Amino acid sequence: MSVIYKRVALIGLGLIAGSMAHAMRRNGLAGEIVGTARSAETRAIALDIGLCDRVVDTPAAAVEGADLVVLAVPVGAMADLAAQIAPHLARGATITDVGSVKRDVVEQVGPHLPDHVHFVPGHPLAGTEHSGPRSGFAELFDNRYTILTPVDSTDPAATARLRDLWTGCGALVEEMEADHHDLVLAVTSHTPHLIAYTMVGVADDLRRVTDSEVIKYSAAGFRDFTRIAASDPTMWRDVFLSNKDATLEILGRFTEELFALQRAIRTGDGDHLHEYFTRTRAIRRGIIEAGQDTDAPNFGREVARKENKG
Amino acid sequence: MSVIYKRVALIGLGLIAGSMAHAMRRNGLAGEIVGTARSAETRAIALDIGLCDRVVDTPAAAVEGADLVVLAVPVGAMADLAAQIAPHLARGATITDVGSVKRDVVEQVGPHLPDHVHFVPGHPLAGTEHSGPRSGFAELFDNRYTILTPVDSTDPAATARLRDLWTGCGALVEEMEADHHDLVLAVTSHTPHLIAYTMVGVADDLRRVTDSEVIKYSAAGFRDFTRIAASDPTMWRDVFLSNKDATLEILGRFTEELFALQRAIRTGDGDHLHEYFTRTRAIRRGIIEAGQDTDAPNFGREVARKENKG
Numbered sequence: 001m002s003v004i005y006k007r008v009a010l011i012g013l014g015l016i017a018g019s020m021a022h023a024m025r026r027n028g029l030a031g032e033i034v035g036t037a038r039s040a041e042t043r044a045i046a047l048d049i050g051l052c053d054r055v056v057d058t059p060a061a062a063v064e065g066a067d068l069v070v071l072a073v074p075v076g077a078m079a080d081l082a083a084q085i086a087p088h089l090a091r092g093a094t095i096t097d098v099g100s101v102k103r104d105v106v107e108q109v110g111p112h113l114p115d116h117v118h119f120v121p122g123h124p125l126a127g128t129e130h131s132g133p134r135s136g137f138a139e140l141f142d143n144r145y146t147i148l149t150p151v152d153s154t155d156p157a158a159t160a161r162l163r164d165l166w167t168g169c170g171a172l173v174e175e176m177e178a179d180h181h182d183l184v185l186a187v188t189s190h191t192p193h194l195i196a197y198t199m200v201g202v203a204d205d206l207r208r209v210t211d212s213e214v215i216k217y218s219a220a221g222f223r224d225f226t227r228i229a230a231s232d233p234t235m236w237r238d239v240f241l242s243n244k245d246a247t248l249e250i251l252g253r254f255t256e257e258l259f260a261l262q263r264a265i266r267t268g269d270g271d272h273l274h275e276y277f278t279r280t281r282a283i284r285r286g287i288i289e290a291g292q293d294t295d296a297p298n299f300g301r302e303v304a305r306k307e308n309k310g
Numbered sequence: 311m312s313v314i315y316k317r318v319a320l321i322g323l324g325l326i327a328g329s330m331a332h333a334m335r336r337n338g339l340a341g342e343i344v345g346t347a348r349s350a351e352t353r354a355i356a357l358d359i360g361l362c363d364r365v366v367d368t369p370a371a372a373v374e375g376a377d378l379v380v381l382a383v384p385v386g387a388m389a390d391l392a393a394q395i396a397p398h399l400a401r402g403a404t405i406t407d408v409g410s411v412k413r414d415v416v417e418q419v420g421p422h423l424p425d426h427v428h429f430v431p432g433h434p435l436a437g438t439e440h441s442g443p444r445s446g447f448a449e450l451f452d453n454r455y456t457i458l459t460p461v462d463s464t465d466p467a468a469t470a471r472l473r474d475l476w477t478g479c480g481a482l483v484e485e486m487e488a489d490h491h492d493l494v495l496a497v498t499s500h501t502p503h504l505i506a507y508t509m510v511g512v513a514d515d516l517r518r519v520t521d522s523e524v525i526k527y528s529a530a531g532f533r534d535f536t537r538i539a540a541s542d543p544t545m546w547r548d549v550f551l552s553n554k555d556a557t558l559e560i561l562g563r564f565t566e567e568l569f570a571l572q573r574a575i576r577t578g579d580g581d582h583l584h585e586y587f588t589r590t591r592a593i594r595r596g597i598i599e600a601g602q603d604t605d606a607p608n609f610g611r612e613v614a615r616k617e618n619k620g
Contacts, residue, residue, distance in 0.1 A: 128607030189530035220499035297438030
């Protein structure tokens with residue numbers, strides 16, 4: 001593949017930006033990759049592992065002469081960042097982001113940007129429970145969806161070019177309205193994360209079942225929840241605060257449904273339970289057929305053995 | 311290793327019994343393995359793939375002369391099964407089960423058993439989202455815990471012998487009271503499963519977000535829930551009905567905690583959210599250090615690619 005952007009500025013060097021750097025290099029999509037991060041330690045690590053071609057100290061320096069600027073910081077930090085970089089953006093540059101919420105980013109970032117740049121909000125639906133500059137890898141986006149939510153004034157050519165970058169990084173690209181994105185993600189990501197955090201918190205909090213029992217017997221289902229409950233706390237705090245309405249709506253549906261199942265348990269309504277548990281199997285099959293998860297038992301995971309058994 | 315039981319009768323030939331057959335053979339723990347299942351199709355498959363040394367048509371025939379009888383059917387079917395086999399049990403035989411609930415099994419099965427047998431209820435905390443006679447494999451119990459809940463009258467020698475069998479199958483073995491088991495499992499298994507079923511049901515049920523969107527964008531967290539929500543519906547119906555009190559108790563704690571987080575989202579209390587999300591990371595680390603899950607990103611799963619991209 002050929003170079004799509006001559007200079008890409010990555011602001012924030014965590015899992016997503018780091019993986020973008022690796023993926024862009026894999027296919028030679030960027031002439032130069034310039035990176036920066038708020039923490040000096042992160043910048044030092046990025047320099048040390050050669051994550052970018054250049055690591056600079058400030059967002060203003062990073063965006064200098066860049067034809068693509070990627071905002072890869074927690075959603076709550078986007079507005080300040082946009083205000084900081086605005087005076088330094090090159091004419092005709094494309095500004096995108098990788099935030100998990102889109103309406104709020106449009107509202108927080110958009111007003112700061114000058115008319116001479118293109119704003120194409122985006123969200124790669126990919127991640128792991130790890131974070132930081134060392135956690136990225138080139139394959140993260142392979143066969144995963146990236147959603148772009150261009151605003152009305154966005155030049156379609158700028159959107160098409162960013163789409164090419166994501167396709168080059170291995171992703172499948174879709175476009176939709178920011179509000180619809182936020183509702184879809186409230187279902188497929190935000191509410192599941194909140195529920196997982198809650199379940200893990202409850203387990204940690206019980207006095208009659210010890211943490212060591214929770215840990216030893218976690219393979220019975222619980223451990224699946226702990227993976228997503230190990231995700232970055234700052235990122236997730238910002239997601240819930242900035243996608244409040246959609247998350248609360250889906251949470252409302254969730255508790256309604258949970259109470260119905262709880263009542264079925266209390267009243268011994270086995271038919272209701274059986275019918276419900278049968279229906280949910282179909283969704284799993286759909287996900288596997290769509291290539292969005294593995295059919296291998298237990299996700300095909302290998303489990304490290306304890307050194308001392310028993 | 312050497313033979314621990316001369317003849318093992320497996321009643322019910324699903325994931326757990328099938329994996330026991332494979333694991334016992336791997337280490338030569340059983341002189342002969344006799345199996346039976348209610349469905350003629352399951353028995354035919356078991357015969358076809360050589361799962362057991364002999365496949366017989368009835369539980370009564372299976373237990374004939376067996377020194378270990380394993381009840382591997384849904385918890386709701388245990389009482390009838392115990393009544394059926396009771397007159398045919400060999401003197402001195404050990405009767406165990408693999409049910410996910412223990413107090414109910416003790417109460418349902420115990421009264422049917424004659425005095426001349428040993429009753430050692432058990433529960434291997436291992437499984438996958440697959441079921442049926444083809445789903446078993448020898449490594450399922452490796453480094454996973456099996457909990458035994460012997461009753462007051464159980465001969466310690468019978469418990470020790472069953473413990474040896476499970477250790478030989480690769481498991482780590484613990485003993486505890488049936489009631490405590492049921493509470494621990496309500497936390498580490500039953501409530502997580504109910505919550506996962508609920509979340510998948512909600513996603514399936516929304517009109518404003520299509521099933522195809524839920525499937526395409528599932529990698530953002532949701533797909534983790536669909537795995538356990540694809541487990542066997544009959545087994546899980548029986549689990550909730552027979553561990554009603556402990557499940558309802560933990561569900562109560564869960565909704566209390568969820569409402570507190572929901573309020574924090576509504577009121578914009580970012581500190582509460584951040585503190586909560588930080589605390590839950592520690593549990594994940596404990597599970598990985600205990601060898602009960604992998605540290606590989608996304609459980610190390612490989613995802614099949616779609617044939618046609620885009």
